[in-house]
Amino acid sequence: MGATSIGGGVVGYLRAGLVVRQRWLDDASFVELLAISQTLPGLNATNMSILVGDKLRGTPGALLAALGMCLPGAALMTAAAFAYGVGGDDPLSRAFLRAIAAGAVGLILMVMVQLGAKVLGGFADYVFAGITAALVAGFGVPVPYALVGIGALAIWWHRPRPRKGGDT
Amino acid sequence: MKQLFEIGGVFAYLSLLTVGGGMAAFPELKDLTVNVHHWLTFPELIHYYSIGQLAPGPNMMMVASVGAHVSGLPGAAVALVAFILPTGLFTFAVGRLWARLADWPWRPAVQRGLGSVAVGLVLAGAIILGRGALISPFYMALAAVVFALLMLTKVNPAWPIVASGALGIALYLL
Numbered sequence: 001m002g003a004t005s006i007g008g009g010v011v012g013y014l015r016a017g018l019v020v021r022q023r024w025l026d027d028a029s030f031v032e033l034l035a036i037s038q039t040l041p042g043l044n045a046t047n048m049s050i051l052v053g054d055k056l057r058g059t060p061g062a063l064l065a066a067l068g069m070c071l072p073g074a075a076l077m078t079a080a081a082f083a084y085g086v087g088g089d090d091p092l093s094r095a096f097l098r099a100i101a102a103g104a105v106g107l108i109l110m111v112m113v114q115l116g117a118k119v120l121g122g123f124a125d126y127v128f129a130g131i132t133a134a135l136v137a138g139f140g141v142p143v144p145y146a147l148v149g150i151g152a153l154a155i156w157w158h159r160p161r162p163r164k165g166g167d168t
Numbered sequence: 169m170k171q172l173f174e175i176g177g178v179f180a181y182l183s184l185l186t187v188g189g190g191m192a193a194f195p196e197l198k199d200l201t202v203n204v205h206h207w208l209t210f211p212e213l214i215h216y217y218s219i220g221q222l223a224p225g226p227n228m229m230m231v232a233s234v235g236a237h238v239s240g241l242p243g244a245a246v247a248l249v250a251f252i253l254p255t256g257l258f259t260f261a262v263g264r265l266w267a268r269l270a271d272w273p274w275r276p277a278v279q280r281g282l283g284s285v286a287v288g289l290v291l292a293g294a295i296i297l298g299r300g301a302l303i304s305p306f307y308m309a310l311a312a313v314v315f316a317l318l319m320l321t322k323v324n325p326a327w328p329i330v331a332s333g334a335l336g337i338a339l340y341l342l
Contacts, residue, residue, distance in 0.1 A: 036266055039279050041187050042255030043226040050256055051263045062260055070252060073220075073229035078244040080219050081236035084212075092337060097215040099336020101297075102307035103329040104218040106314030108191055108294040113319065115189070115290060119283030128281070132288025136195050137295035143185050143196045147285055154281030160273035 014048055024056055045069055128154040171239050172246050174205065179231055179250035186255065187286045190228030194293035207238045214300045222326050310335065 018025050025033075033055070037047035046069055053065025120126055132150045135141040178200050185193040194217070201207045208216075213234070220230030228251070235247025302308045314328045 033263075035279070036263060037259070038189075039187075039282060040255065040259050040262055041184050042252075042259050043186060043190050043228055045226040046252055046256060047259040050259050054260060054263055059260075066252065066256055070226060070229060070248065073223040073226065074232040074244070074248045076223045077216070077220055077229045077231075077233040078236045078241065080223070081216070081233040081244070084215065084219075084233070085237070092340065095336045095340035096333040097218060097336075098301070098303075098307065099310060099339075100221070100329050100333040101214045101218040101301035102310040102336075103314045103332030104214075104221050105294060105298045105301050106311040106316075107221055107318060107325050107329065108290065108297065109311070109315045110318040110325075111189065111191065112287060112290045112294060115283075116287045119280065120287060121280060125280065125284040125287075128284035129288035129291065132285050133291035133295065136289065136292035142199075143193070143289065143292075147185065147187065147289070150288070151282055151285045154284050155274070155277050156281075158277035158280045160277060 014045065018052060025052065029055075124157055125154075128157075172242055175235055175238060175243055176246045176250040178205070179235070179247045180254050182231075183251045183253075183255045185289075186228070187282055187289065189286070189290060190226065191293040192286055192289035193228075195289070195296050198296055201234055208234065210300050212237070214297060217297065218301075218329070221329050306339065 015030060019027055019030050033048060033051045034044075036051060037044045040047055046066055049065035049069040050062045053061035053063070055061075057064075116129065120129060128150055132146050135146045135150070136143055182193045182197055182200070185196055198210065198213060202210050202213055216230045216233040216237070220227055220233070223229055229248075231247045231251045232244040235243035235245070237243070298311070302311055310332050314332060317323060317328050318325060
C-alpha cells in the first residue's frame with residue numbers, strides 16, 4: 001500500500017518520486033502512462049495517480065493513489081474557502097488576491113505554451129486551437145459544442161491515411 | 169439537499185471537459201457557477217483559482233473551495249467527488265484497455281486532434297480569467313513578468329505567484 005505516499009504535486013514531482021526515488025516505474029512506462037493521462041478527460045495528475053496505482057497494486061492501489069493525490073490539496077482549499085469567508089473582504093487580502101490572480105494568468109499562459117509546443121504539430125493544429133479559443137472566449141460557445149465540433153473536425157483532419165503524406 | 173445535488177451535477181459535468189488539464193473546464197466553470205447558479209461572483213472565483221495554484225496536488229482542487237463556499241463541508245466533499253469520480257473511473261477503464269488500442273489506426277488522430285482543441289480551451293480559459301484579473305496595466309505587467317520568469321527559468325511556479333501577492337500588498341501599502 002505504499003501507493004498512498006504520493007503526497008501530491010505536479011508531473012515533474014511525479015517523475016522524481018516514481019521513477020527516480022521509488023523506482024516503481026521505468027521512464028518508458030512513465031511516459032506512456034502520462035500520454036494516456038493527458039489524452040483522457042480528467043486532471044493529469046489525478047489520472048496519472050490512478051494509472052500508476054492500478055499498475056502497481058490493482059484496484060485498491062488506484063483508489064488510494066487518487067485519494068492521496070487529491071485530499072491534501074482539497075483539504076487545504078476547503079480551509080481556504082472558510083478563511084476567505086472570514087478575511088476575504090479585508091483590503092489587504094484583496095490586494096494580495098488580485099495580484100496573485102494576475103500571476104496565475106502568467107502561469108496559465110506558460111502552461112498553454114508548453115502544452116502547445118508538445119501537441120501542436122503543424123499549421124492546421126494552430127488553426128484548430130485558435131478557432132476553439134475564439135469560439136469559446138470570443139463568442140461564448142459552450143465548451144462541449146466546441147470540444148465535440150472542432151474535436152471531430154481535427155480528428156478527421158488527422159484521420160489515418162493509407163500512405164503518409166499531405167500532413168501540413 | 170437540493171443544492172448538494174446541483175453541486176454534484178455541475179462538477180460531474182465539468183470533469184468531463186477537463187481534456188488536457190483542468191483549465192479547459194474554466195470557461196464552463198465560470199458560466200455555471202457565476203452566471204447560471206449565482207453561487208459566487210466572478211472575482212471570488214478568480215481568487216479561489218489563484219489560491220489553488222499555491223495548494224499542493226492537482227491545480228483544480230479549488231473545486232473544493234467552491235463547494236465549501238456554497239454549502240460548507242458537505243459541499244466541498246460533493247464537489248470533489250463529483251469532479252474526480254467520473255473521469256477517474258473512465259481513466260481506470262481505459263488504462264486497462266490501452267494496451268489493446270496500441271495498434272488502433274485512429275489513435276494518433278484522436279491524440280493530435282484532441283490535443284489541438286485542448287490547447288484552444290486552455291487559451292480560452294486564460295482569456296476569460298485575464299478579462300477578470302488584468303484590470304489595470306500593473307496587473308498586466310505582473311502577468312507578463314510571471315510568464316517570462318516561468319518560461320525562462322525552472323523556478324517552482326508557486327514562488328512567482330507568492331511574490332506577485334507580496335507586490336500587490338506592497339503596492340497597496342505605498
